[in-house]
Amino acid sequence: MDTWSVLFPWCRLLRGRLQLEERELDAARSVLRAPWWLLLTLPKHRRSASSGHVQKLREALMLLALVATVDNAAFRQLLRDKCGVALGHLHVTGHPVDVDAYLAPRVILVLDDHAKESLLWPTALCNSFFALHGTQEPSEDFVLAKQEVAKIAAGLNGSNTLENVTIPFCLHFWPRQMDLHGLTQYLLGVLRVLQAVLSTQSAADSQPEKESENTVSNHDDDPAKDPADTTRALSCGNKTAPFVFEALQLNLRAFELNEPVARTLREIVALGGKLSCLQLPLKATDFLNDDECPRQPLADCLLAITGGGPRAQLFAPTASPELESDHPQASPASSTVEVIVVNDVGIDDRRFAALCSALRGSSGVRELVLESVFADDSSRARALKWKWLAYALFTINYSGEPRSSVRRLVINEPHLLAEDVMAIACIVNSRRPARELLDPLWAEHEIQRRQELETKSTAENEEESDSDEAFEGGDDLVRLQKDTVIYLEPICSHDEWLHSSVVLEQDATFAIMNDSPSESYYDTEGPDPAEGWVDILVSGYGKCWVHPDVAQDRSTLESPFSFFEGTNGITELGLVVEVAEKPNDKVLTEFFQLVGRGLVSLVLHTNQLREKGLGAVLRACPRLEKLQLHGAQVEDMFAFTHGYDAGYCQISSLSMETFQVSAASLEAFANVLSDPEREAARHLRELCVGKLGPEVSEESPAEYESMITAFVRMLTTNKTLNYLELHLDARFFPRFVPNFTAHHNEHLSPQDTFLQRYPQVDTFTSPRMDSLINKAKDAAGKFTSGHGDSSNQAGHDNKSHDGNKSDGNSDEMLQQAIRIVESYAKSHSSKSGDKSNPMFQQALGVVKMYAKSHGSSSSHESGGKSNDLIQQAKRALEMYKSSKK
Incomplete structure (x- = not known):
């Protein structure tokens, strides 16, 4: 880390302003595949945001991005140790992170409540950060630091030039505490910033092809390309270089949507830059x-x-x-x-x-x-x-x-x-779904009208019912001509009808929602009430009305597709609900029977789902590949094993949190995964098992230990599982951690059957048991905070007797760290990349610190037990040093 000491002052500038955010990918089939963004909170007050300070923030990010391309492990370590960014297993999302994976320099510039300074302060910050309205010469400190980075890079990769890097960035705006007029002005400022960013980057894109050929990406190692030419080419047309606009994020949830806000928002969206997230106010x-x-x-x-x-x-x-x-x-x-x-x-x-x-x-x-x-x-x-x-x-x-x-x-x-599920079924099971919809403002009148029409004549009702049963078409359609007037409200006077209307500028087809007489709920002063109106569905409006004289060109769908004959477009569903008023899980199973046919990924948080219901959900979702289950009342894993064996369960990634599955059932599931002939063992590639209740390990420690042993045994025979996350009771962790870490990053050869199902799979390194190593990191952190730095450790021990009282816990933490280091030394002697694992480095740091700082004075401290541990630490350190040779 001292190699990059030139960047320590720059990291201090960013400390407290950076954090890591996970962004899920489309159709994410894995708990491990997600891009990561650095969130940078810009200064919220003018007094802490001089132009020089904002420029230094920009230059600090640029220097870190250069380090990311030269030594990505050092980049991650700088973020964690010097910038204060929490890496590893994020407890906010609960998702595991492969800390050895390449971390690209991507940044989201956060401007949330920055408008407290002034309405134009957020846009002024953007202008200053990117120097959109002028030129910005690099600071002298930045030039010198960049030269030092180039020297370090030359020593690492033998190149005398720095590889050109681009930094994708997002702009995150979250205005608060202003009236609607202020919001309009705020959005106009966002509009101008976005227009400036897009225009300057489009100018760079339109540079001559010869210049654009000099662009060097952060993964391009072609020595024939000169990064200096790239810098000159980008700076000619793109003032934001090396930052490249990725997307805009806009949170307007705190406001109402009036006409000026809606128009301005439309202009922002229509500029052409991507909006990765829009929180829309519909109060x-x-x-x-x-x-x-x-x-x-x-x-x-x-x-x-x-x-x-x-x-x-x-x-x-x-x-x-x-x-x-x-x-x-x-x-x-x-x-x-x-x-x-x-x-x-x-x-x-x-x-x-x-x-x-x-x-x-x-x-x-x-x-x-x-x-x-x-x-x-x-x-x-x-x-x-x-x-x-x-x-x-x-x-x-x-x-x-x-x-x-x-x-x-x-x-x-x-x-x-249950009424919600009935409403969904009413639509997806209908041959004429548009006719089942009502305009919310006039719903009571429409319901009354339909009831009156249904009771007019018993004979007519029977005839209509018979025709509906025999009906094999879909929605009725109407073709309207250009210049047709479409009315937006069924209000009272003729003038008001014309005022609340739009005119078609081209021919178009619309679904008919209802074309029965309307006099029962429209005022008789409306135009030609006796002839009724035709209700049509218009995109963006909902229900609208046209005169029956212009709705003569009608047709019916010839080849309707009901829901069960095809699949809906939803492939990923996240559902967080409690099921009310039902003692069983019938509501959930009926819901998934309606919407689950095309699902590939499902995240389900619920209070009502048992074994029988889980089996019904799996049957209703035959394409499901990823399942995250939280809070279900499932007590046995039989629903999964039977689903695999019966062929209706294809899940390859399974996560369970806050569940009621017993240790015995988990042991049986581990035994199934140990058998390569079982379908579960052939399909499952990722398994995350949350914490069992503390009473499980306390009341049945033998059963709990047997369950852990079954998972250890499974790892030796199962060659399909890529990732395992298993939370262990603290009493069992020191004993079993070496057994699990022995499988960390071991090479797996995929089976031929999986090559057919997943053609992109090849022989690869799988990150197993990251969560266990995270626990070692946590233990190392507690040990470090309890014992201080190695430079003053002896003085600390001589002054404080409290430290001696806590030797039991410290000894246990040290034992964990020793086992981690020994396991890595034995199993990964040829993999230098594993040594750069920051979690492993934490454990190694504890071993080094304990061995060195206590080595000369161990006889004066906590007795024979600690002396033995010190000797073990020394041996582990020597074993690690030997493995590097």
């Missing part, structure tokens, strides 16, 4: 409130967010007077929002329906996150929302392809009710 407001966003600007915004395209060009978009006249307004056809988050109670049901109607034809959105969207709703409003969501994501279009681009759905709700 309910008074329908007659002056700040209520009219349906047309709301629809323009939602259509831009969900992908634009031809459907966004059916109507002329509303103008944006908030933008200056010389500001070019972007086309709403280019949307790049990847994740939409709606997370608040009191979500307006009509706005939610409008969002779902836009998502049904989305082309860019990959993930939808809903948190507490259905909470605090009446039963009618709740059912309406579930129906609109099911229509958007769980129904199939005319050609059998998914209507929505959304592939990942996350639902976090206090309860999942």
